[in-house]
Every structure is written in structure tokens, then in C-alpha cells.
Amino acid sequence: MPGLDDLYREVILDHYRSPRNQGELETPPAVRTEGFNPLCGDEVIVFVDVDDNNVITDIAIGGQGCSISQASASMMSAAIKGASIGEARQFISAFKGLMSIHEGELGGDGSEAEMGIDADVADVGDIRLGDLEALKGVVKFPVRIKCATLSWNTLAQALDEAASDT
Amino acid sequence: MSIPADIKRDFPVLQQQVHDKPLIYLDSGNTSQKPQAVIDAMNEYYETTNANVHRGSYDLAVRATEALEGARAKVARFINAPATNEVVFTKNATEAFNLIARSWGAANLGPGDAVVISEMEHHANIVPWHMLSAEKGFELRWIPVTPDGHLDLRDLDTLLEGAKLVSVTAMSNVLGTLNDIPRLAEAAHGAGALLAVDGSQYVPHVPTDVQAMGADFLIFTGHKMLGPMGIGVLWACADLLEAMPPFLGGGEMILNVTKEGFTTTEIPWKFEAGTPMVAEAVGLGAAIDYLNNLGMDNVRAHEIELTDYALRTLNERYGDKIVIHGPQVASERGGVLSFVYGEPDMRVHPHDIAQVLDQAGVCVRAGHHCAKPLLQTMNVPATSRASVYVYNDESDIDALAEALEASSDIFAF
Known part of the structure; x- marks a missing residue:
């Protein structure tokens, strides 16, 4: 039976207590996107600055949420700052794979599992999930998966907007 | 005791x-948990009585119909309704609000009218009015909530100007606040508006008398009062229900159907299209027996x-x-x-x-x-x-x- 230690890993609590890249960016040039978790009312705001070479030069996170959603957003911001849009998208699918493969095992649709993403290893293609792997325990608590993926879905939307702007 | x-x-x-x-x-x-007596009553219904209601001429169907209508009578007595045919069974409280909005609201609300709700309402008493307002062009007004969690009624008279309906909760599902329903009824009626009361949190917990409340509509749900999910209640006085157009159309709610049109049957069945939730009604009746016994x-x-x-x-x-x-x-x-x-x-x-x-x-x-x-x-x-x-x-x-x-x-x- 999963215990709270599986969920609240120290690195997660660290990001929750000291969130990275918290705040706002000026829009424009930054793109601002909001995401909601209708289940619990959590809200995340993602700001991304993308330069002419499609590199994410800056990212900021606003909004409010539980430890899992806040930590996930913080780790995400640290992981993709300085990455290209393409790399960030790889990060997004790697992370969502980490969440959804287990969702599939738990009776979810498993759609991304069918895409062949092997989430049980920390390296997905060229992507190193690093600290983000700590969030793997979330899949043992299915209700919390949406908390963990909220900022990533919002980032995906922000990147679509940023890409269409350039 | x-x-x-x-x-x-x-x-x-x-x-x-x-x-x-x-x-x-x-x-x-x-949602509340269910006592063994409710679970047993529903099982027994399926084991001994199940048939479709209001249409079979055989003994089993007669007993099934009696089970449904007996539960309706228990609900009516539980809230001291003047008549049993004023109790309409719905899927849940949310459906009851949608029934009021789509039936009474669509027939009576238009530009220049207002519906007054409060800031402490459940989405079930908000979203149906947003939806209808977008179609009908009436105004949705909000009674504010004070920092200590009460309705702020200081500007009630202004809020009620031109209002046709006041729809508020008897007990907040977040704050627990008990609202002064008789006072709101008096104010609403004084302004020429009807009063709908969300009793979802109230009816399961507090002795309820619709006549003393002075409400025109009372809404509540079975699953929060030891009964099963899948059955809710809309009470309204007979005159009001008679005047309202039907909500869902289909079997059970008609008197006659021709190629040209249809006529509706009498209340409450006019509002109960299709095969109803008989076992759930039986379960709700058993829950009411259990609560009355306590x-x-x-x-x-x-x-x-x-x-x-x-x-x-x-x-x-x-x-x-x-x-x-x-x-x-x-x-x-x-x-x-x-x-x-x-x-x-x-x-x-x-x-x-x-x-x-x-x-x-x-x-x-x-x-x-x-x-x-x-x-x-x-x-x-x-x-x-x-x-x-x-x-x-x-x-x-x-x-x-x-x-x-x-x-x-x-x-x-």
C-alpha cells in the first residue's frame, strides 16, 4: 500500500517550500496562459518568453495550488528554462508519459502508453527528467495526477501560442 | 430520547x-452513508415487487406503483407538504433546479426581469440561471455574503426591484450558515417574486415544514439524507406546478399523443417523463422512516x-x-x-x-x-x-x- 512518503518526497517538498521561477513576465513579449483544475479549484499561470531562435529564454509561474501542483510547476520551470520549444515539447511528452503509463495500468486510457513512451526509465530519448522523477510516486495516488500535470498542460498551450506568434 | x-x-x-x-x-x-434498512428496502423491492409503474394491470405492477406512490407520500409528510401530488421526483437536486429554470423560468423570464440568488449558492443553483439568462436576457443578481458568513440583506429591497424569483440555500454547504428563509419569503413575496429554497443541506438535518418556510419551491436530494443516489425532490404548491409547462417529454408525462401534438397528464407525473427510479424512491422512503424513527x-x-x-x-x-x-x-x-x-x-x-x-x-x-x-x-x-x-x-x-x-x-x- 502506498504511503505518504511515496508522494511527499523531500525534493517535492523542497520545490513546494521554495518554488523556482515564481512570478510574472511582461506580456508581450511573454505569452501568458492559465490552467485550471476544476476538481479542486487549483489555478496555474505560465509565462514564457521565446526568442527568435525558438529558445525559451525565461519562464515564470503564478497561481495557487497544492504541494504537488506547485512542486511540479517549479520543477518544470527549472527543467525547461533555456530549452528550445522542441526540447520543451519532448519534456512535456516524457513527463506526461511518466504520469499516464501508470494511469493506463490503473485503468486509465493509456493513450500515451500506446505512443511507445517508456516512462519507467528516467531518460526518455535525450531527455533527462532528473528531479522530476520524484513525482513518479504521484501515480500511486490517481486523484493527484491532475495536480501534477496541470502546469505541463498549461505550458503546452503556452508553447503553441508562442510558436504561432513567431 | x-x-x-x-x-x-x-x-x-x-x-x-x-x-x-x-x-x-x-x-x-x-453524500451520506446508508443504513442497512435502506439497503434492505431496495433489495426487497427488486426481489419481491419490481415491475414498471403506472401501466401494468397485473398485481405486481400495482404493488410497484404503490411502492413509488407510497414513497411520495412519505416525502410529502416529511416536509409537511399540503398535498402528496406536489412532490415531484427528479434525478437529484441539480435536475430539480434545471426543471424550475427550464419550465417555470423559460415561461416567465425575459428582458427586464431579474433572478436573485446569493453568493453562497451551490453551482446547481447558479449555472442553470446563467444558462437560461444567456437565452432569455434577464438579469442575475447576487445577495452578498458578509465576512462572518451571513447573507448581507441590507440592500435586499433594491435587489428585489423587478425580481421574479429569489433562489437561495437554506443552509450553506460550505459555511454551514442557516439562512432566515421566512424573512426572505416575506421580502420576495412583498416584491412580487417567488422564493425557491435549496434544502439539500437543510432537509436532511433540520425538521422541515415547507408551509412554515413560506417557500414556493423546495429542492433537496435523497443521497444526502441516508437515501440512495439517483433521486431528488422538487416540491412546489399545486397551483404553481399546474401552471408550469412540462420539463422533459416522453412516456409517463402525457395524457394523449397524436401526430399533431400531445397533452400532458396531471401533476406530479407531468414532470416525470420516462420510467422513474422506483427502487430509489423506496430507498428514500426507508431513509425517511429511519430518520423519523430517530x-x-x-x-x-x-x-x-x-x-x-x-x-x-x-x-x-x-x-x-x-x-x-x-x-x-x-x-x-x-x-x-x-x-x-x-x-x-x-x-x-x-x-x-x-x-x-x-x-x-x-x-x-x-x-x-x-x-x-x-x-x-x-x-x-x-x-x-x-x-x-x-x-x-x-x-x-x-x-x-x-x-x-x-x-x-x-x-x-
């Missing part, structure tokens, strides 16, 4: 352990006692680490306790609290409780909510208080 000390024995679901701990169920504001006065007295114990226990133990929203006097409120917890400058998020409590076997709800406008007014994104019912006792509150401590350990800074 009071609530029996061994009442938990009547509720099979409470006889289990989760995470190796006894299940402590504190989410009855969300005595609704005892149910309310037990709730006040337990709410008072919870307020004292949590406030004394946690001081400024806990803020319990809503009225602070138990007799002025219901047994739903929304709270934020943690250091004053850094509260633990309700989702995390619910997770930690679950590990201790304690079930509470975390989130916006389907009342986002209220949480916006309260300026909190979410709360944790513990809510009690007849089967809870002081040991459940003690378990909650103890389990909260663990979230301090995990989220301490």
Missing part, C-alpha cells in the same frame, strides 16, 4: 478499515452538540493554526465545517490535508465544494471540509483533530 450510542452498527460501510485504520466518515455534506429534533440536537464539540476541540487544540469558516455558534449553523489549517503565514493546501487525513482513515472533502463564487468572496482558492451526520460522534472529531497534526509534520517549514 437521543441518537443511540451504537448507531454506527446500522451502517455497513462504516464497519471497515482503510489504510489499517477504522474508517472515519466526515463527508456527509457531500426523530428529526434529535437529529438536529445531535448535530448542534457535535458541531459545538468540533468547534471547541479544533479551536482549543490549534488556536491560530486553524480557521473554521462560517458562524461560530453551533446553534446558528449546520454541521459542515470548512477550515484552513497550517501556520498563519503558510496554510497547508486542502488537497494535501485531505491526503494526509486519508492515511489516517479520515474522509473529508477538499476543494471548492461546487461553490466557486463563494470561495472567491472568501478569498480562498479551496478549503478542507469535514461534515457530520447522525452516525458521527465525538470520537470521529477526536480522530480528525489528531490526524491534522500529521500534516504539520510533513509540511512544516
Whole structure:
């Protein structure tokens, strides 16, 4: 039976207590996107600055949420700052794979599992999930998966907007 | 007479352990647990009586029809309705609100009209009006909520100008606030408006008399009052129901159907298109028997006692680490306790609290409780909510208080 230690890993609590890249960016040039978790009312705001070479030069996170959603957003911001849009998208699918493969095992649709993403290893293609792997325990608590993926879905939307702007 | 000390024995679901701990169920504001008597009544119906109602001429169908209509009579007596045919069965309270909006609202509301609701409404009493307002062009007005969790009625007269309907909750599902329904009825009627009352949190917990309330519509749901999910109630006086157009169309609700059109049958069946939820009605009837056997006065007295114990226990133990929203006097409120917890400058998020409590076997709800406008007014994104019912006792509150401590350990800074 999963215990709270599986969920609240120290690195997660660290990001929750000291969130990275918290705040706002000026829009424009930054793109601002909001995401909601209708289940619990959590809200995340993602700001991304993308330069002419499609590199994410800056990212900021606003909004409010539980430890899992806040930590996930913080780790995400640290992981993709300085990455290209393409790399960030790889990060997004790697992370969502980490969440959804287990969702599939738990009776979810498993759609991304069918895409062949092997989430049980920390390296997905060229992507190193690093600290983000700590969030793997979330899949043992299915209700919390949406908390963990909220900022990533919002980032995906922000990147679509940023890409269409350039 | 009071609530029996061994009442938990009547509720099979409470006889289990989760995470190796006894299940402590504190989410009855969300849905209540069911006594064995309700489960048995529904099983017995399917084992002995099941047939479609209002159309079979054989004995079994007659008994099934009697089971459905007998349950309706129990509901009518439970709320002191003047007549049994004023009780309409719906799927739930949400459907009952949609019925009022789509039937009465669509026929009576247009540009220049207003519907007045309050900031402490459940989404079920908000969204149907948003939807209808977009089509019909009437104005949706809001009675504000004061910082201490009461309706702010100072500008009520202005709010009621041109209003055709006032629709408010008798008891807030977030704050526990009991609203002064007779006063609102008088004000609404004085302004020429009808009053709809959301009794979802009230009817299960407080002796209810629709005639004393002065309401024109009363809405509540079976699953919050020891009955099954899948049955709700809309009560309205017969004249009003007669004048309202039908809601859903189909079988059961017609008198005649031709290629050219149809005529509706009499109330309440005019509003009950299709095969109804007979077993659920039987279950609701059994729940009402169970509550009547306890005595609704005892149910309310037990709730006040337990709410008072919870307020004292949590406030004394946690001081400024806990803020319990809503009225602070138990007799002025219901047994739903929304709270934020943690250091004053850094509260633990309700989702995390619910997770930690679950590990201790304690079930509470975390989130916006389907009342986002209220949480916006309260300026909190979410709360944790513990809510009690007849089967809870002081040991459940003690378990909650103890389990909260663990979230301090995990989220301490």
C-alpha cells in the first residue's frame, strides 16, 4: 500500500517550500496562459518568453495550488528554462508519459502508453527528467495526477501560442 | 430520547478499515452513508415487487406503483407538504433546479426581469440561471455574503426591484450558515417574486415544514439524507406546478399523443417523463422512516452538540493554526465545517490535508465544494471540509483533530 512518503518526497517538498521561477513576465513579449483544475479549484499561470531562435529564454509561474501542483510547476520551470520549444515539447511528452503509463495500468486510457513512451526509465530519448522523477510516486495516488500535470498542460498551450506568434 | 450510542452498527460501510485504520466518515455534506434498512428496502423491492409503474394491470405492477406512490407520500409528510401530488421526483437536486429554470423560468423570464440568488449558492443553483439568462436576457443578481458568513440583506429591497424569483440555500454547504428563509419569503413575496429554497443541506438535518418556510419551491436530494443516489425532490404548491409547462417529454408525462401534438397528464407525473427510479424512491422512503424513527429534533440536537464539540476541540487544540469558516455558534449553523489549517503565514493546501487525513482513515472533502463564487468572496482558492451526520460522534472529531497534526509534520517549514 502506498504511503505518504511515496508522494511527499523531500525534493517535492523542497520545490513546494521554495518554488523556482515564481512570478510574472511582461506580456508581450511573454505569452501568458492559465490552467485550471476544476476538481479542486487549483489555478496555474505560465509565462514564457521565446526568442527568435525558438529558445525559451525565461519562464515564470503564478497561481495557487497544492504541494504537488506547485512542486511540479517549479520543477518544470527549472527543467525547461533555456530549452528550445522542441526540447520543451519532448519534456512535456516524457513527463506526461511518466504520469499516464501508470494511469493506463490503473485503468486509465493509456493513450500515451500506446505512443511507445517508456516512462519507467528516467531518460526518455535525450531527455533527462532528473528531479522530476520524484513525482513518479504521484501515480500511486490517481486523484493527484491532475495536480501534477496541470502546469505541463498549461505550458503546452503556452508553447503553441508562442510558436504561432513567431 | 437521543441518537443511540451504537448507531454506527446500522451502517455497513462504516464497519471497515482503510489504510489499517477504522474508517472515519466526515463527508456527509457531500453524500451520506446508508443504513442497512435502506439497503434492505431496495433489495426487497427488486426481489419481491419490481415491475414498471403506472401501466401494468397485473398485481405486481400495482404493488410497484404503490411502492413509488407510497414513497411520495412519505416525502410529502416529511416536509409537511399540503398535498402528496406536489412532490415531484427528479434525478437529484441539480435536475430539480434545471426543471424550475427550464419550465417555470423559460415561461416567465425575459428582458427586464431579474433572478436573485446569493453568493453562497451551490453551482446547481447558479449555472442553470446563467444558462437560461444567456437565452432569455434577464438579469442575475447576487445577495452578498458578509465576512462572518451571513447573507448581507441590507440592500435586499433594491435587489428585489423587478425580481421574479429569489433562489437561495437554506443552509450553506460550505459555511454551514442557516439562512432566515421566512424573512426572505416575506421580502420576495412583498416584491412580487417567488422564493425557491435549496434544502439539500437543510432537509436532511433540520425538521422541515415547507408551509412554515413560506417557500414556493423546495429542492433537496435523497443521497444526502441516508437515501440512495439517483433521486431528488422538487416540491412546489399545486397551483404553481399546474401552471408550469412540462420539463422533459416522453412516456409517463402525457395524457394523449397524436401526430399533431400531445397533452400532458396531471401533476406530479407531468414532470416525470420516462420510467422513474422506483427502487430509489423506496430507498428514500426507508431513509425517511429511519430518520423519523430517530426523530428529526434529535437529529438536529445531535448535530448542534457535535458541531459545538468540533468547534471547541479544533479551536482549543490549534488556536491560530486553524480557521473554521462560517458562524461560530453551533446553534446558528449546520454541521459542515470548512477550515484552513497550517501556520498563519503558510496554510497547508486542502488537497494535501485531505491526503494526509486519508492515511489516517479520515474522509473529508477538499476543494471548492461546487461553490466557486463563494470561495472567491472568501478569498480562498479551496478549503478542507469535514461534515457530520447522525452516525458521527465525538470520537470521529477526536480522530480528525489528531490526524491534522500529521500534516504539520510533513509540511512544516
